[in-house]
Amino acid sequence: MDPLFSPPLHRQRHQFVIDFVKRNKPQKVVDLGCSECSLLKKLKFHREIELLAGVDINGAIVKKKMHGLAPLSADYLQPSYDQLRIELYQGSVTQKDVRLRGFDLVTSIELIEHLTLDDVERFSEVVFGYMTPAAVIVSTPNSEFNPLLPVLAGFRHSDHKFEWTRAEFQSWALKVCLEYGYEVEFTGVGQAPPGQQERVGFCSQIGVFHRLGGRVSRNMFNGDDAEDVFSYTQLYSINYPSLRDNNILRRVLASEVLYWAEKLKRRWMEEKTGERDDGYTLSQTEGGAEECVRASEQCMGMEEKQTGVCGGEMKHPVKQCGRGVAEVQEVEDEELFWTDRKAQLESCRLHRCVSVPLAVLWSCCPKVSALSGSLNNLRHLLMDEPNVKLNQDGSAVLLQEQEEEEDNNVLEDSGYGEASQCSHSAEQEGGWEKND
Incomplete structure (x- = not known):
């Protein structure tokens, strides 16, 4: 049957639901008769939906396909502020369950024709009288279209208990509206050949129900x-990973902070030593690194002492220290830490660290400021983060001047740094993907 239509008829039905979701932006959606979860797999990408549920009486089919609804690697590498929870149930649409009450949208795509007429009445009571969603989309075959379908004897599927004409479907739908306080619009998908649309209608007829505001159902289940x-x-x-989860927010923020702190440290070391590390060159193609340094110069001052946002006096937005920040502040001439003798410099490296003020990171990296919201929040979120080492007053990130070979790439450990939107690529995988 599908080769008669382009796109195939089942895709047209799903697209109808997707278009409705785009226009109306429901937050809670349940698909009754979800079967292989194909509609749910499309709806999960519409992040205005916060709760996506599916129900089917055949639990074996659901179990076979449900893992296709799991988060992708990109959902872990680049979690958004949007929230999404997916729930799947085995059960009959003729039975009520409190977990499905109060949804914004209920979809029933090619389902009711698989029920007996008595069960259709129970379906109406459960969906419209008990669940009381804001909107319901019901699609079912239009029997008037059947003569146009080749090699069809009887119903379109062996499990169909009936197939309604347009008048029969509309009669049922209008009765539902009268009893449960809804209004309905009739449409469909699967156009008839030219000149026959008015005579036979759509191949799949659709009713879109909207609950009338303030109207109370007369046939609501009494006492239930x-x-x-x-x-x-x-x-x-x-639950899909979301930045509204404080643990996820801390981890993403820590990865971003370490990435840019490392960038600034490398740049500062190059300026001080006159050596360049090609692996960490801040090129224009990386976009933002040079601007970050310029922003830090304007914010903190490269040549003159000035008081930064963190409240301390600094000669340079990135500073090198010995065993502690206090030692740096006691030295009047910062250049005493650096010599032209490479051997002496190398001998001291294991005892040195580089201090990168949080004020610089917050001001020059839009991703860091967006995630933290304020400098105080940034400091607070990093305080208990084990992967980030702060100085005593929590105003700066401390990095080893030269890390051991096996630990020298913070980006590999972050699982997010290269995937962030702060001008680095999202091609790497790994990190902290959850096992389902």
């Missing part, structure tokens, strides 16, 4: 409102 009924079996649930 106060009951917490759990008739479905939960098969799957997962």
Whole structure:
């Protein structure tokens, strides 16, 4: 049947739902009769949805396909502020379950024709009387279109209990609206050949129901409102990574801070020693690194002492110290730490670290400021982060001047640094992907 339509009919039905979601932006959506979860797999990319649920009576099919709803690597490497939870249940649409009440949108795509007429009445009571969603999309075959389908004898599927004409479908839908306080619009997908659309209608007819504001259902299940009924079996649930999770926010922020602190440290060491490390050259193609240094110069002052945002006096936005920051502040001439004798410089490296003020990082890296919101928040979020070492007053990040060979790339450990939007690539994988 699908080769008659382009795109295929099942894709047109799913696209109809997706277009509705784009226009109306529901936060809670449940697909009744989700089967292989193909519609849910498309809806999960629409991040205005915070809760996405599916129900099917055939739990084996759901279990076979449900892991396709798991977060992708990119969802862990670049978590957004959006929240998404996915829940899948095994159960009958003729039974009520309190976990599916109060949704913004319920979809029933090619489902009701698999029910007996008695079960259709129960379906109406459960969906419109008990679940009371803000909107419902119901699609079902239009039997008037069947004569146009080749090699079709009887119903379109062996499990169909009925296939309604347009008048029969509209009669059922209008009765639902009258009993449960909804209004309905009729449409469909699968256009008939030219000149026959009015005579036979759409191949799949669709009713879009909207709950009338303030109207109370007359046939609501009496006394059931106060009951917490759990008739479905939960098969799957997962929360997508989100920056609203404080642990995830800390980890992403720490990775971003370490990335840019390392950049600034390398640049400063190059200026001081006159040596360049090609592996860490701040080129224009990396975009933002040079601007970051210029911004830090303007913010903290390269040549003159001035009081920074963190409250301390600094000659340079990035400073090198011995065993502690206090030692740096006691030395009047910073250049005493540096000599022209390479051997002496090398002998002292294991005892040195580089101090990168948080004020510089916050002011020059938009991603850091966006994630933290303020300098105080940045300091607070990093305080308990084990991968970030701060100085005693928490105003700067401390980095080893020269790290051991096996530990010299903070980006490999971060799992996020190269994927962030602060002008570095998202091609690397790994990091902290969750095992399902």
